[in-house]
Amino acid sequence: MQTAARQLCGGLLGNGARSHVPVLVGASRAASTTAATLPNGMPAEVTIYEVGPRDGLQNEAQTIPTEVKVRLIDMLTDAGIKAIEATSFVSPKWVPQLADAKQVIAAMRKAPGVQYPVLTPNLKGLQGALEAGCREVAVFAAASEAFSRRNINCSVAESLKRFEEVVVAARKEGVAVRGYVSCAVGCPYQGHVDPGAAADVGAALYGMGCYEVSMADTIGVGTPASMERMLQATMQQIPVSKLAVHCHDTYGMAIANIAASLRLGVAVVDSSVAGLGGCPYARGATGNVATEDVLYLLDGYGIRHGISMDAVLAASEYISGALGRPNGSRVAKALLARRAAEAEKEAKAQAKAAAAAKAEGAAVAA
Numbered sequence: 001m002q003t004a005a006r007q008l009c010g011g012l013l014g015n016g017a018r019s020h021v022p023v024l025v026g027a028s029r030a031a032s033t034t035a036a037t038l039p040n041g042m043p044a045e046v047t048i049y050e051v052g053p054r055d056g057l058q059n060e061a062q063t064i065p066t067e068v069k070v071r072l073i074d075m076l077t078d079a080g081i082k083a084i085e086a087t088s089f090v091s092p093k094w095v096p097q098l099a100d101a102k103q104v105i106a107a108m109r110k111a112p113g114v115q116y117p118v119l120t121p122n123l124k125g126l127q128g129a130l131e132a133g134c135r136e137v138a139v140f141a142a143a144s145e146a147f148s149r150r151n152i153n154c155s156v157a158e159s160l161k162r163f164e165e166v167v168v169a170a171r172k173e174g175v176a177v178r179g180y181v182s183c184a185v186g187c188p189y190q191g192h193v194d195p196g197a198a199a200d201v202g203a204a205l206y207g208m209g210c211y212e213v214s215m216a217d218t219i220g221v222g223t224p225a226s227m228e229r230m231l232q233a234t235m236q237q238i239p240v241s242k243l244a245v246h247c248h249d250t251y252g253m254a255i256a257n258i259a260a261s262l263r264l265g266v267a268v269v270d271s272s273v274a275g276l277g278g279c280p281y282a283r284g285a286t287g288n289v290a291t292e293d294v295l296y297l298l299d300g301y302g303i304r305h306g307i308s309m310d311a312v313l314a315a316s317e318y319i320s321g322a323l324g325r326p327n328g329s330r331v332a333k334a335l336l337a338r339r340a341a342e343a344e345k346e347a348k349a350q351a352k353a354a355a356a357a358k359a360e361g362a363a364v365a366a
């Protein structure tokens, strides 16, 4: 596997992944470079790449009305999130929940300065995305053969060939492409994944022209130690400013894994409002790390993110209500409980003051 990805990468680039083609003009985040770091080595500013509407909803058994998806995306836009993965142009037989991709893109608000990428597994998906007017797409390879077969029905090497066609065609249209490496620290079918194998697949995606590569702990089995090993191997082939992390929270390690990634300089974090999500082809994997939890972590370090926690909480409560289930974010639950307690205290104080004023009025009248 490692060799296959390396060979392919070499074949695509001639002299290796570092000869990355320049990023696109007009794709604002795609063209940006990371700036300052804090004294602790962490980035001073982090971009949240919100995957709730896509990764979060793709696995839902119940049918979610298009209007609900659109409302969620609009609320996340209102929260100030600058990258929101809206949906997927994949086979509706494989992921029926996102069969309304075209309608979602048509109906949602497209705010200036916000990217709304969509997943495209092949040229057919890209064609659908272009027809819908999308300006950023994402391709998704895996560091594990078994997962690649289950998720996209082909080997890793075949998928990279397919993605190269997508990347070339997208870039011709001026459309930015992001890459994912699934199972970067563990696979539901094969178990252990070699950090070098994940790094090689990431390098192949970066080398073919993805402006950023998101290294995904698809089933949330990683720990800070295994994340660090994987990222250190990857950073030998891709600059850290072009890396993102995508952590599922199955074992409750996602926040620790993100903190470890920040320490290595990673400045783009994928997350999902209310902790929604799970991949249909990753048995037992729970949702992504919740956006609210990541914002709380970033606030704790004094890292800028430009997002309104209140507005994310509103989106989080909205989608949890629409799905009829408890909010999956611990931070959302804690903040909402604290706010409810404060509101109750305030209401009691007001009632007491009103009663006292009434009693005083009655005494004066007597």
Ligand SMILES: CC(C)(COP(=O)([O-])OP(=O)([O-])OC[C@H]1O[C@@H](n2cnc3c(N)ncnc32)[C@H](O)[C@@H]1OP(=O)([O-])[O-])[C@@H](O)C(=O)NCCC(=O)NCCSC(=O)C[C@@](C)(O)CC(=O)[O-]
Pocket: 055, 058, 088, 089, 090, 091, 092, 093, 094, 095, 119, 121, 122, 124, 125, 126, 128, 140, 151, 152, 153, 180, 181, 182, 183, 216, 217, 218, 219, 246, 278, 279, 280, 281
């Ligand atoms: C890749 C394929 C299409 C191969 O699926 P296949 O069955 O090998 O493809 P095919 O080319 O033989 O086509 C089969 C049928 O699908 C149609 N088709 C083919 N392509 C498309 C398309 N783009 N849009 C709409 N329809 C499409 C095609 O036209 C045909 O229709 P039919 O003739 O039978 O009526 C399929 O396996 C697929 O769609 N897989 C998607 C799986 C997926 O979305 N998984 C979840 C996302 S990945 C993820 O969540 C991980 C990530 C990114 O979040 C990071 C992480 O945490 O790891």
